[in-house]
Amino acid sequence: xxxxxxxxxxxxxxxxxxxxxxxxxxxxxxxxxxxxxxxxxxxxxxxxxxxxxxxxxxxxxxxxxxxxxxxxxxxxxxxxxxxxxxxxxxxxxxxxxxxxxxxxxxxxxxxxxxxxxxxxxxxxxxxxxxxxxxxxxxxxxxxxxxxxxxxxxxxxxxxxxxxxxxxxxxxxxxxxxxxxxxxxxxxxxxxxxxxxxxxxxxxxxxxxxxxxxxxxxxxxxxxxxxxxxxxxxxxxxxxxxxxxxxxxxxxxxxxxxxxxxxxxxxxxxxxxxxxxxxxxxxxxxxxxxxxxxxxxxxxxxxxxxxxxxxxxxxxxxxxxxxxxxxxxxxxxxxxxxxxxxxxxxxxxxxxxxxxxxxxxxxxxxxxxxxxxxxxxxxxxxxxxxxxxxxxxxxxxxxxxxxxxxxxxxxxxx
Numbered sequence: 145x146x147x148x149x150x151x152x153x154x155x156x157x158x159x160x161x162x163x164x165x166x167x168x169x170x171x172x173x174x175x176x177x178x179x180x181x182x183x184x185x186x187x188x189x190x191x192x193x194x195x196x197x198x199x200x201x202x203x204x205x206x207x208x209x210x211x212x213x214x215x216x217x218x219x220x221x222x223x224x225x226x227x228x229x230x231x232x233x234x235x236x237x238x239x240x241x242x243x244x245x246x247x248x249x250x251x252x253x254x255x256x257x258x259x260x261x262x263x264x265x266x267x268x269x270x271x272x273x274x275x276x277x278x279x280x281x282x283x284x285x286x287x288x289x290x291x292x293x294x295x296x297x298x299x300x301x302x303x304x305x306x307x308x309x310x311x312x313x314x315x316x317x318x319x320x321x322x323x324x325x326x327x328x329x330x331x332x333x334x335x336x337x338x339x340x341x342x343x344x345x346x347x348x349x350x351x352x353x354x355x356x357x358x359x360x361x362x363x364x365x366x367x368x369x370x371x372x373x374x375x376x377x378x379x380x381x382x383x384x385x386x387x388x389x390x391x392x393x394x395x396x397x398x399x400x401x402x403x404x405x406x407x408x409x410x411x412x413x414x415x416x417x418x419x420x421x422x423x424x425x426x427x428x429x430x431x432x433x434x435x436x437x438x439x440x441x442x443x444x445x446x447x448x449x450x451x452x453x454x455x456x457x458x459x460x461x462x463x464x465x466x467x468x469x470x471x472x473x474x475x476x477x478x479x480x481x482x483x484x485x486x487x488x489x490x491x492x493x494x495x496x497x498x499x500x501x502x503x504x505x506x507x508x509x510x511x512x513x514x515x516x517x518x519x520x521x522x523x524x525x526x527x528x529x530x531x532x533x534x535x536x537x538x539x540x541x542x543x544x545x546x547x548x549x550x551x552x553x554x555x556x557x
Contacts, residue, residue: 485511
């Protein structure tokens, strides 16, 4: 009617989607991607058009009119900024229904709508913030970019809302959060770490190794937050701690990583046991010592490594099992050690003998037949050690299992 003619007079291509009196819809919007390509809009009075569209069409009772106007404005790109900001201001409306209407319209407006929604992330009204967060989390890459920009806003409240919304966005949100783990602001880094802890394990898995290095962060508060988040991600988090700061971090980061791994019990032990195959002797040594501190939690992980195809790993696992405290932790796996007496590697057989000897009379008597079989072993060190264990169980001080022997098994590359 008269309103449509007034708008068309100002705007050369119909901008609104209307509901005809008979209930039929007439879409006057241009084709997406081709909109206004050949039009000169330099003389367009956008300021005059804002109240017509924003006040009338975005408050229209018909949902199709509201969405149609927003879809068409999306095609304007940066030129839609005045409409977007006008709608963002409406999110402070006294009527909560208007919050949702404005957010829904902005969600359809692409990049300009996303940044207008992001401007409400620090709003004092929780419902306004929540509405903006939910709308942005549904906008894919455009929403993630706008949420990411909140980190540079200088407002902790805005970034707190943005980081929460990003953790709802799956892998895209986790990737965006991880990009802020090295931000110049400690608050931004801290909130990114905490939000990644609320992401699903699948979404965050690829970023845990990067987060583990926050144990070296200059801000102490991030040490506890990163360790807590990694513990929450179970086995992938334990691997990130072990392979990152524990294996190659500074002394402080290594100590914090070891403490976190010990708190993870069997999961931490499994991650440390994997380091027994490291190519670096220092890493293997530290892993062995840390496993001893885990006691019974380490027993299962080490027993599993006795089955590894690499003789070097089997040897280190057999040695470490004998050093667990209390002795009952090792005794539970004496049968697995006895199986190693038949191992193809003489060093593995010797390590198993030494560990069984440390377990005392009970273990040696339980496996006496297997021990006696080693008295005829083809390797003199194994024979000497077996004889020593059978004659004087519980005493290695005389060094019956020491001396020069075959070359230690090399770790596979």
